[in-house]
Amino acid sequence: MNYKVPRGTQDILPGQSEKWQKVEEIIRQLCQVYRYQEIRTPIFEQTELFQRSVGDTTDIVQKEMYTFKDRGDRSLTLRPEGTAAVVRSYVEHKMFGQPDQPVKLSYIGPMFRYERQQAGRYRQFVQFGVEAIGSKDPAIDAEVIALAMDVYETAGLKNLKLVINSLGDADVRAAHRDALIKHFEPHIDDFCSDCQNRLEKNPLRILDCKVDRENPLMATAPALTDYLNEESAAYFEAVKKYLDVLGITYVVDPNLVRGLDYYNHTTFEIMSTATDLGAITTLCGGGRYNGLVEQIGGPESPGIGFAMSIERLLLALEAEGRSLDTDNALDMYIVAMDDQAKLKAVELASSFRAKGISTELDYASRKVKAQMKSADRLGAKWVIVLGESELEEQAANVKNMELGSQEKVPFHDLVNYLTKHKVQ
Numbered sequence: 128m129n130y131k132v133p134r135g136t137q138d139i140l141p142g143q144s145e146k147w148q149k150v151e152e153i154i155r156q157l158c159q160v161y162r163y164q165e166i167r168t169p170i171f172e173q174t175e176l177f178q179r180s181v182g183d184t185t186d187i188v189q190k191e192m193y194t195f196k197d198r199g200d201r202s203l204t205l206r207p208e209g210t211a212a213v214v215r216s217y218v219e220h221k222m223f224g225q226p227d228q229p230v231k232l233s234y235i236g237p238m239f240r241y242e243r244q245q246a247g248r249y250r251q252f253v254q255f256g257v258e259a260i261g262s263k264d265p266a267i268d269a270e271v272i273a274l275a276m277d278v279y280e281t282a283g284l285k286n287l288k289l290v291i292n293s294l295g296d297a298d299v300r301a302a303h304r305d306a307l308i309k310h311f312e313p314h315i316d317d318f319c320s321d322c323q324n325r326l327e328k329n330p331l332r333i334l335d336c337k338v339d340r341e342n343p344l345m346a347t348a349p350a351l352t353d354y355l356n357e358e359s360a361a362y363f364e365a366v367k368k369y370l371d372v373l374g375i376t377y378v379v380d381p382n383l384v385r386g387l388d389y390y391n392h393t394t395f396e397i398m399s400t401a402t403d404l405g406a407i408t409t410l411c412g413g414g415r416y417n418g419l420v421e422q423i424g425g426p427e428s429p430g431i432g433f434a435m436s437i438e439r440l441l442l443a444l445e446a447e448g449r450s451l452d453t454d455n456a457l458d459m460y461i462v463a464m465d466d467q468a469k470l471k472a473v474e475l476a477s478s479f480r481a482k483g484i485s486t487e488l489d490y491a492s493r494k495v496k497a498q499m500k501s502a503d504r505l506g507a508k509w510v511i512v513l514g515e516s517e518l519e520e521q522a523a524n525v526k527n528m529e530l531g532s533q534e535k536v537p538f539h540d541l542v543n544y545l546t547k548h549k550v551q
């Protein structure tokens with residue numbers, strides 16, 4: 128049998144995994160600074176949760192979910208996104224009762240969508256996301272956007288474009304919906320069957336159809352911004368003002384509708400403008416979802432959040448030709464010349480590692496020369512060679528591979544010596 132990773136998934140191998148760890152470290156640090164505490168929810172949820180929140184007429188729910196029955200005949204779905212589960216948890220654990228609102232949460236974990244595989248689009252991908260639930264202060268919208276930008280900038284990305292829009296409130300959506308129906312109805316036969324279904328159920332979804340993207344009616348469709356009422360417009364203005372204060376530049380795109388149903392008011396995407404990235408340029412998407420908590424059974428608790436995949440962040444870095452500062456250095460390689468020396472090598476390695484000195488040794492009974500080559504390949508900072516004379520003297524020559532120098536150090540003093548020199 129010739130087994131391969133399932134289509135749309137990937138193995139993250141050593142060499143690559145250090146980059147993931149670095150990005151995760153940046154994310155953890157920034158979440159700590161912005162105060163978004165980590166939440167971990169299950170990988171699968173009741174199917175209905177996604178149908179209700181992401182929306183029955185969305186591509187995600189209609190075409191992309193990994194849904195299955197468990198042995199108790201319950202319909203479960205591998206999570207295609209994180210917001211629904213976080214909101215479910217917010218309601219289930221009555222976080223709305225906490226004195227400090229909004230509750231600010233973050234998550235990193237695998238999401239699953241049955242999508243056509245291409246560069247930047249996977250069937251299993253890892254999203255980092257945040258949700259701030261329990262406030263409709265426009266300043267929190269700006270904070271959430273600032274955090275997303277900060278992650279990219281700290282990772283080293285320069286070619287970024289922030290696009291924002293407002294979808295307004297329920298009244299705005301209703302007026303826009305009627306205008307969309309009027310716009311598309313006379314020509315709906317030219318559209319795909321999904322769009323035909325969407326016309327009555329959710330005409331906004333027609334605007335993000337991947338099949339009919341090129342239809343000229345798409346470009347001339349009524350823009351939501353033209354229907355914004357006073358309150359929604361004022362809210363959007365306030366968000367922009369806060370972004371200005373934060374020195375974050377943005378472009379307003381009235382066609383940014385996003386592919387999930389729970390959004391209203393602020394929506395945003397961060398794109399990469401790197402020329403080498405390929406067709407998929409959206410790195411991050413998010414927005415406000417006032418009403419979602421109520422829909423899932425909680426009291427009024429307006430929320431906003433975003434999600435970004437680590438895969439696309441790394442692809443964008445690659446496209447910009449930037450590398451992450453990963454730390455995978457080997458401190459010490461112990462070469463053992465015979466079985467007696469090997470015993471000592473194992474003992475010393477354990478005492479080094481206990482002090483945080485990364486240590487490697489030979490497990491293939493190789494000759495000294497081959498072990499030295501290994502030490503070189505692994506980029507060891509120091510090497511010690513243990514043989515009969517070292518055991519007799521209870522001391523070893525610590526070779527500094529970078530400087531080409533060496534110093535004789537008694538065994539009992541090695542840990543001290545290495546610890547002292549490691550920080551220099």
Ligand code: HAM
Nearest residue numbers: 208210248249252410411412413414432433434435436
């Ligand atoms: P989304 O736009 O569906 O929004 O996904 C957000 C991000 O997840 C995308 O911008 C992209 O970075 C990544 N992503 C989505 N699908 C794939 C894929 N197939 N392969 C690789 N990366 C992918 C949401 O998921 C919302 N829950 C975001 C949100 C949070 N809104 C409010 N709070």
